[in-house]
Ligand SMILES: Nc1ncnc2c1ncn2[C@@H]1O[C@H](COP(=O)(O)OP(=O)(O)OP(=O)(O)O)[C@@H](O)[C@H]1O
């Protein structure tokens with residue numbers, strides 16, 4: 001499905017968090033949101049997901065959800081948000097319980113999500129028995145169990161070490177491809193944004209304004225190859241120079257607050 005973010009502004013009381021943000025995400029694309037801490041990335045994701053009503057502006061979804069979709073969009077959070085007393089299977093099932101499904105459909109959806117996320121052997125484990133990477137796989141399995149058209153990811157890999165993050169990026173990209181899902185992916189990590197994003201939306205420090213949209217016009221499969229190294233480095237430099245000033249200023253504002 002296509003997503004249009006049209007002139008979104010948001011205030012919390014007297015504080016302006018977001019100012020006039022517009023961009024488009026085409027069906028099957030992944031768009032990354034980057035910007036300094038507190039610039040309103042999670043707020044924007046919440047507005048896109050319908051959890052927060054914006055002060056002004058509009059979010060539109062166009063097109064048809066995939067066959068069997070129970071929810072057009074779902075979230076993957078940084079802190080996994082798992083129920084500690086439920087098994088892996090029970091946590092994935094959680095997303096389906098509000099829908100009236102037969103036992104067979106419930107089971108086949110959970111099995112499919114567990115399989116896609118490499119969790120089949122862990123289905124009866126409790127979250128505390130799992131590594132951080134495995135826990136996040138449960139969060140992802142829960143999100144895809146409903147066959148969403150649009151996945152909203154709020155720093156899904158930030159709590160993980162670098163190697164686990166790299167592994168999970170590849171698996172997430174496979175999932176996006178198999179599900180033909182569209183994504184809005186918030187991250188602090190420029191390399192992550194450059195690995196997964198078709199476009200990277202750079203926000204300024206608070207109040208978050210659109211600073212630039214950077215397109216990554218290299219096939220995902222080719223981005224890690226030596227032949228792409230120069231162009232990838234150029235894009236990295238461009239992104240870094242865009243956010244460096246914002247990050248430094250944001251840091252000072254926090255320090256003086
Ligand atoms: N419910 C709320 N009520 C009041 N202010 C809020 C609320 N949620 C967020 N804020 C403030 O709005 C601003 C934007 O917050 P938000 O969490 O969207 O930023 P962010 O870019 O996701 O930050 P981070 O990079 O730290 O995750 C921050 O100054 C934050 O303190």
Ligand SMILES: [Mg+2]
Nearest residue numbers: 041042043154
């Ligand atoms: Mg955030």
